[in-house]
Structure formats: structure tokens, C-alpha cells
Amino acid sequence: MPTPPSDPGVPPPPPGPGVAPPFAAPPTEGSRKRLWLGLGVGALALLICCGGGGAAAVGLVVSNVQAIEEQGQAVTDDYYRALVAKEYGKAYDTLCEDARRRESRGEFTRRVAEEPAVASYRVGDVDPQTLTVPVDVTFSGGGQDTQQVTLAADQQSGGMEVCGVS
Template sequence: MTLAAGAPSPTDVPPPPPGPGVTPPFAAPPSEGRNARMWLSLGIAGLAAVLCCGAGGTALVGLVITQAESLNEQADTIVGDYFDALAQQRYPDAYKLLCNDLQRGESEAEFAARVSREPRVTSYQVGDVNLTDLTVPADVTYATGGRDRLEITLAQDGSTGQFEVCGISG
């Protein structure tokens, strides 16, 4: 038997596949552990999502607390400046800290005349801002020795954004 040029020789032909019951030449893909890896991956992804959302929630809580502290500082400053001006009889300075509504209802001269007749505040302690109605409690002591707990209503100035005294009730 003669072979044509380029034709495969009988030794180059692969042997026929083995018959039934013969071990395959490669291992079967593993089936155990597949579900465990999937659940482990989902658990890690869930943990990452919780950590990211938790960090965002923590940042939000921190922002709210910081904002409340900032409002308390502003209220303490404005109310303190108002009572300091009254105590030192600097009525024009106290008048400037009033909101526009109160200033429209009473001139600076009328304000000075009214507060000069009232007992003079010698000391005060300002509490925390009630954020729902922007009121601040203040315990005041007068030169006459009397004490009172006042409720100061604050308003925000539309042009400056600063708090202003917009009412005092006792």
C-alpha cells in the first residue's frame, strides 16, 4: 500500500475512544461547595452594602447633631448680645438685634424709653433652642433681685440669615 504525499500515516490517526466503563481522562467539574461560595459572595456583598449605608447614616446623624449645636451657638450669641446690650444700657445695639416686625411696631426711641423703665437684667442663662418653633428659654436675674424665666422667640433675617429676637414672653 502506497501513501499519497501529505496523507496521514496509520500511526498518526488517533485511537478510537474507549468504551463504556472507562475512566475519563479529565476530572469532572466539582459540584460540592458551589452553593457555599455563592452564599459567601452574597453575604460579603450584603455586608459591604450595610457598611456603606451605615457610614452614610452615621454621617447624616453627625450632620444633624452638628447643625443643632450650631443653632444653639447662634441663639446663645444673639440672646446674650441682646441681654448684654440691655444690661449696659446700650439700647440702640439691643434694638438692632430685634426682628423687622418688632422694629416696624416700635421706633428705636420708643423701645429705649420702654426698656429703660423695666428692671435691668444683671445676669442670664440661655438654654437650648427648640427647633420646632425657634424659641429659647432664658433664666434672668434683675438688678432688683428678682428672677424670671423668659421665652425668647427667634426669627431668621431674610437677608443675612442670622437669628434675631422676635419676641419675649415671661
């Protein structure tokens, strides 16, 4: 093969096979193991975060229901304890705003004093769906009744209040 004319400004052509390139070639991954490992770790982290959020939401709902039940039983117990002790003002204080609008403190005291006196009671479980509590009441004359107490949430304090007894 003839040699090309040499020009002092033009570099000679590179030599044939086996020559090292002037730059390094990018690395090639033989398998996608590292890619799948990274994706797996990312998916696991996402699952832990979402699963933790879901568990927290379930825990919040459960604790809220338990709080409603505890507060409902406590306010119902306070109401009937005041009736047994004939402390009608304290019983009136457990009533919700709507019940207080329907009946003044004096009217409530007169009405409850004229009814058969409560000798003992047993507060049942709060129904969180309807916010009602069954109460087994024994009167001083010996009679018994199951009364249904309706509860409501106090908008100012966040606690429960008695809103009616039937």
C-alpha cells in the same frame, strides 16, 4: 458486527468508551462556597455603605441641634448684654425683621429706657422645638423675673435672632 461501508468524505465513527472529547467540559463547582462568600462580601459592603449614611444623617441632626442651641444662647446673651450696658441700638440690632417692623429703633429705645434697667441675667437652655430661651433677669431695683425669649432664624445669614421677649 459488520463494518459499514467506507465513504471517503464521511469521518469514521468515534471509538467507544474512554475516548477524550475534542473540547474541554465546563468546570463544575462541587459546593456553592464561592457563591455564598461573594454574596456575603457584597452584603457586608452594602451594610457598611448604608450604615455609614445613616450614621452621617444622625450626626448631621445632632450637630444642627447643637448649632441652634449655641447660636440661640449667643444672640440672647448679646441682647441682654446690650441692655445691661444700656446700648439699646445694639440690642435692637439683634432683633428679627418682624420685630423691627413692629417697632422702630426710636420706639424700641424709648420703651426699653422706660422699663426697669436690667442689672444681671442668666440665659437658660434653648428649646430646639419651640426656639425659646428662658432668661432669669435681675433688675437694678432688686426685682427678679424669668423672661421667655423667642428666637427665629435669619433667612439671609442663617443665624438666630431675637423675635420677642415675654
